Amino acid sequence: MLDIKFIRENLQLVETNNKNKRIEVDLKKLVEFDDERKQLQAQIESLRSERKRVSKTKPSEAEIAEMRQKGDKISQLEEAFRNVENNFNEIIYKIPNIAHESTPVGPDESGNKVLRQIGERPKLDFTPKEHWQLGKDLDIIDNEKAANVTGARFTYLKGKLALLQFALLQHAFSIITDEKRIKKILKKAKLDLKSTPFIPIIPPVMIRPEVFQRMARLEPKEERYYIPSDDLYLIGSAEHTLGSLHIDETFNENDLPIRYAGYSTAFRREAGSYGKDMKGILRVHQFDKLEMESFSLPEDSVKEQDLFVAIQEELVQSLGLPYQVVQICTGDMGGPDARQIDIEIWMPGQNKYRETHTSDMMTDYQSRRLKTKVKRKNGKTEFVHMNDATAFAIGRTLIAIMENYQQKDGSIKIPKALQKYCGFKVIKNE
């Protein structure tokens, strides 16, 4: 959520930003509701003030009668106030975050900007298979059985592929929980930030509607799984319960940044993507993911995202996978984002780059509603800035490994860095 004061003082900027992000909002109405709200508030408060003053003493019969009337009037005005506030909220919740100055303006993914391409694509002297074919041939992915048991877009990861998931995790944790490694990455990226390591977390995978709303992630609701019996949603990313971990909290300046590495299952209904990527495990309703989340000082948040991207690159490079870094344009980025940067790994089987990592810098857009703040050394309180990024989306990273490391004989080599964790060097038909 944006600050209404900021909106009022920067109407033109917000208007333009909405347009760039392709979201239609009636700002004039918003301002009108805000005016109305304030006016009602003033009326209510002056009536309350009177009532309070009288009620501090033992009032006479006449005064009681008068106050009874005033009380009715207050109730009336309060209801009007609630209505106006609901209307107001409905609009302000829709307004997306202001895009960072470096964000390219564009209508959709065609406006995204490739920042750099790193790594050599594998030279294969045979026609590479797609991951789902490899998975079937090697009997390590079984969507057909999953369809019987749970439905479309679910999967069984089997055998060595299942083990590889845990190897990936151990590998990633070994890097991002190590302060020395973080320091190195910061130095290489020429970033001046604290080298605070990430705290490993296994968060809840369900979340209350109210908290989901305050994370600005409840919408689009069609994308969320909901459990009516307990009024809970399943999270679509560890971000949802990591970012809300410090709801209604105020940090001291010295405590920041706080960095978490959260591992959880993510649940997505994939509404609106019917028929898209139906084969294999690229787009499924349930997948596991290691996610980075941080709370930082406002002036550090851009650098913090640079660190997140540097970590992502380090992780992808450590697996020897070719990738490109893409800066997402206004029309394609998430509503809460000020700056979004994706990493896409080259997939030989599909003969194209596919998104495996994303990084969202959200300034104080989430923290304002979460009321996660920092008390500065000068005594002032501000909202913290929040960053969120993928460390490894396991499924898609497995796809990247399968397709890039496939051999002519149909086997898959294991990246060197993972071998010590999984204990094998190849996946082949036994």
Added chain:
RNA sequence: GGAGAAGUGGCCGAGUGGUUGAAGGCGCCGCUCUCGAAAAGCGGUAGGCUCGCAAGGGUCUCGUGAGUUCGAAUCUCACCUUCUCCGCCA
């Protein structure tokens, strides 16, 4: 799942219908004393919204929400959370 108890400021804790946004203590900050520190003494110590150039004012907040009342931290209801006992359980 059943029975019971409780949720007050950064922390502990008083307060059961009327100058209580809240006694007292701890902590924290400032000052005095001291060469300095400790101790002691004095003073100050929540946040949101809103009006105001400011000084300052108004209002809301005692887990959350709704209600009773002229008036609610105090009474009623629902929900959330915590604790105790019983049951069940990876």
